[in-house]
Amino acid sequence: MDLxxxxxxxxxxxxxxxxxxxPLKLAADRLAVVHLDEADYAAASFLDERLLERGAxxxxxxxxxxxxxxxxxxxxxxxxxHVGHVGSxxxxxLIGTRPALFAxxxxxxxxxxxGAPAGTAELPLRxxxxxLARTWRAEQRSVIKLTSFVSEIGxxxxxxxxEQPRALLVYAxxxxxxxxxxxxxxxxxxxxxxxxxxxxxxLQRHPALRSVPSPRFEGESIAMSxxxxxxxxxxxxxxxxxxxxWVEFDSFLGAPASSLASILSALGAPxxxxxxxxxxxxxxxxxxxxxxxxxxxxxxxxxVLAGADQDFRAEIHAGMLWLAAAGRADTAIAxxxxxxx
Numbered sequence: 001m002d003l004x005x006x007x008x009x010x011x012x013x014x015x016x017x018x019x020x021x022x023p024l025k026l027a028a029d030r031l032a033v034v035h036l037d038e039a040d041y042a043a044a045s046f047l048d049e050r051l052l053e054r055g056a057x058x059x060x061x062x063x064x065x066x067x068x069x070x071x072x073x074x075x076x077x078x079x080x081x082h083v084g085h086v087g088s089x090x091x092x093x094l095i096g097t098r099p100a101l102f103a104x105x106x107x108x109x110x111x112x113x114x115g116a117p118a119g120t121a122e123l124p125l126r127x128x129x130x131x132l133a134r135t136w137r138a139e140q141r142s143v144i145k146l147t148s149f150v151s152e153i154g155x156x157x158x159x160x161x162x163e164q165p166r167a168l169l170v171y172a173x174x175x176x177x178x179x180x181x182x183x184x185x186x187x188x189x190x191x192x193x194x195x196x197x198x199x200x201x202x203l204q205r206h207p208a209l210r211s212v213p214s215p216r217f218e219g220e221s222i223a224m225s226x227x228x229x230x231x232x233x234x235x236x237x238x239x240x241x242x243x244x245x246w247v248e249f250d251s252f253l254g255a256p257a258s259s260l261a262s263i264l265s266a267l268g269a270p271x272x273x274x275x276x277x278x279x280x281x282x283x284x285x286x287x288x289x290x291x292x293x294x295x296x297x298x299x300x301x302x303x304v305l306a307g308a309d310q311d312f313r314a315e316i317h318a319g320m321l322w323l324a325a326a327g328r329a330d331t332a333i334a335x336x337x338x339x340x341x
Contacts, residue, residue, distance in 0.1 A: 047104065067124065069131070082171065084187075091170060103145070111149075199228070205232075227323060260280060
């Protein structure tokens with residue numbers, strides 16, 4: 001429902017007051033906002049149109065009103081970038097338990113912004129970040145977990161943010177990544193859908209890869225997807241080396257207490273060892289983070305990876321060979337594989 005002038009002013013004030021009115025989607029000359037409380041944010045794995053399916057109250061306002069409100073706000077946030085399907089949602093949920101941090105997961109506006117041609121966005125990037133950086137309490141700082149392909153604009157996001165944002169760069173090594181994607185039908189479908197755009201992005205960043213045959217088989221395509229998103233993370237790290245903290249997911253699972261302590265310290269919110277131990281022994285670590293109604297833990301992940309290795313061994317091997325060829329074709333890719341591969 002559109003707003004009259006008085007209600008519009010009130011809506012702008014509401015935007016400045018708290019994260020309760022969440023900016024969901026920009027369409028034509030309207031910005032859709034939905035009403036969420038703290039529990040809604042804590043529950044949501046994806047802050048996108050699935051919120052409307054759950055019946056969240058919604059209304060629309062002109063983008064100019066949101067931009068004006070954002071001018072009164074600080075774009076003060078930390079970020080989680082990742083390669084996809086590597087435990088970033090789990091890490092976000094653990095982070096969100098800390099009173100000093102407010103977890104915001106996969107905002108749709110930044111997903112759309114990452115694919116927008118330059119100059120077409122109605123809301124400047126900083127305005128979007130300022131709206132997403134709002135917190136419930138003054139002592140909090142938001143930690144925004146992006147969708148994997150939003151890493152493409154990760155350097156722009158950090159440059160547009162205030163107060164030295166920190167960025168977690170979450171990944172799995174390529175063999176574990178290949179096994180993980182093959183271990184889930186949904187992740188395989190998503191990888192196939194994103195592959196053409198990921199190949200375009202990768203070739204744009206590493207034109208020397210044109211000398212390597214394009215992926216023909218699924219394993220090669222999944223390996224290319226890993227490399228695309230890892231190269232985006234590497235670009236962020238190159239530009240903001242003092243502000244990034246790498247997290248390799250299987251190392252995290254192997255030593256969750258020390259890994260979580262390091263993550264929280266990197267975000268400026270250290271926790272007592274006893275509190276961290278309670279977290280890593282608690283229910284968050286025993287549920288599938290994108291759908292907490294399902295059980296999932298480190299042991300089940302190991303079983304899934306082992307099963308995928310048995311069922312898709314030839315495809316996984318082909319993917320690893322494709323990565324090796326990519327490393328021979330481009331020294332920057334060789335450096336990525338040497339450090340993270």
